[in-house]
Amino acid sequence: MSETSFVLGEMVDRLFARVLDDDAMRSARAGAWPDAAWRAVVEQGLLRALVAGDQGFGLPLADGLALVRQLGRRAVPLPLAETMIANALLEKAGLPVVDGVVGLVPEQAGVLLREEGSAWRASGEADRIAWGRHADALLVEAGGRIGLMTSHFRVDREGSNMAAQPRDRMVLDGPATVAPAPRLSLLEAGALIRALAMAGALQTLVAMTIEHVSQRHQFGRPLSAFQVIQHGLARLAAESAAASAAADLAADAYAGDSPRAGLAIAAARARIGEAAGIAIGLAHQLHGALGFTEEHRLHWFTTALWAWRDEYGTAAWWTRRLGAEALAWQAPSYWPNVTAV
């Protein structure tokens, strides 16, 4: 990571510490839109953090993706990762970058892109669009194209995920500016940002748990002095390390434009989905009843992980997809395929 990226990372962390204090996080968990935080993010230009060239920060993509992980470390309840990756794709496709909330509509949502005379039109219904009610634009993928819509969409039914973040059903019918779809789909891009954010959230889960078991005393000793607690902590840290490694594998493949990036993303989502389940269980167990309260910060991370592991493709779907690929490799070449990812 370059020095610029490091400085940027520090700056972003300080920004979120300020604009997403405990009160802001609590009201977001209750379903409110963190307006002040979003305005600060826009003001800092973070929506363009992953954009290459003059329009963006000029960060290497790998370093930009590290910022997405950082959002996960604070369980940032904003459509920032989506907007960052959407803008990166828009710039690359020669479409205009958006200085507002962008919602991702992957091909699997079933929206159509049709040519009408010299223009293109997007139409259809799409469910569980992240932050749909706050969207200023939608990025749609269909039939080998991506299309940007900046109007003519509405929320049909409001919904939310396990972390009370808006996931809305949208109706789209209007003009779109189109370009050929990138090699990796919007679903894969969405899956990657969730993988990175989960790896970040799991790191925080480890840090919070270490702090708790070091400070909390029972039977006249800190919890961390008990071997059974130490072993739970070790398992938690190991799952977090696995999640980080899987996310790194996917991010490096994506940033390097590897032909194997789709596989790496599938593997990351399969492995991190499992790690999240184990880690959430361990973190809650080690926090005891205190961590099960509304007041404790632990659930900001555990509810986000419950939600994120099944967004942009469920963990089960990504796991089966990777399995179907691996079963199609000829048996003697299983290992060469593994080392090629």
Place this chain on the structure above:
Amino acid sequence: MLDFPSPPHHEAAERLRDEVRAFLAAEIAGRTPLQRAESWNGFDRAFSRALGARGWLGMTWPKRYGGHERTTFERYVVVEETLAAGAPVSAHWIADRQSGPTLLKFGSEAQKESILPRIAAGDCVFCIGMSEPDSGSDLAAVRTRAEPVAGGWRVTGTKLWTTNAHEADYMILFCRTSGSPADRHKGTSQLLVDMKATEGMTVRPIYDLAGQHHFNEVHFDQAFLPATALIGTEGNGWSQVMSELAFERSGPERFLSSIQLLVELIRALRGSGSDLAQQTIGRLTAHLLTLRRLSRGVATLLEEGRDAAVQAAIVKDLGATFEQELPEIARSLVDAEPDRQSTRDLLAVLAYTMMVAPSFSLRGGTREILRGIIARGLGAR
């Protein structure tokens, strides 16, 4: 906190991978899946010499000791490719991985000059003299004693679970050279034992539950070792043995023990197209890809000369769990009994892997010891 750095793309290592694959395809073409499943238990001096002749042992060591001054990444490729192919690595395995590096780090000039070139040639078998009947995970409770005498040491005591003691040319013996077991880490040393020419030493076989002879009990009764047998500094044994264990735990072997079973399972499930088959193979492949990434992170730390003890413990703990659950997962998908005599490769490999699997989370540091190391690395006391 627990940094696993990104492994760089290493062009020379990837070129080497193709060479190693071509070599293995010819060299071990005749090995059956069951023989391949034995991998690190496969003892074949001719294979080890062939590997040495290619320059693929002692790869990272200085040329003046017979090494090849190549990178950790290149060595990593050779190790993982030989294991993934199920090559018989037992005759060079311990020497290349930990005994050689220990001598290189702590040994006398004479020890390095006489022994390292032989290891690099694939011509020198080592065994590990750590565990004892009353000292397993609690290594500091070591009771084997070397008393200083004129011109050397007199050793008395018993070592246990000594893989390849019956074949080995040398042992690195961890023992007490002063004080008493109550002194724990203090007063311990490492000594080099010539397994072919030491009087007062007896080696007795111990058969494992798979019916195989790899383990031994090695008994020393006033056995004389010359003063030149001392490795490193007298009394510094504990820190040296910890360093040796870090070498032992850091490689890709810690998640590849069951790889032949995974390959056979995929062969059997291909074409079934069931959701369960896809789910299972997808999950296992995701684990394997992740473990490999973690392990290459450890290799990167080693190449940078950084301490990787805690990271290696994490890889070994996760890796052993993966290796160990494979037989259980396989039998949940295959409707037939495991059978080592079966003509169906999957069933023979399943039976063998099932029988050796309990050792995966014991050897090289038990799961419990590793989790203690990880927790301490996280700052828990």
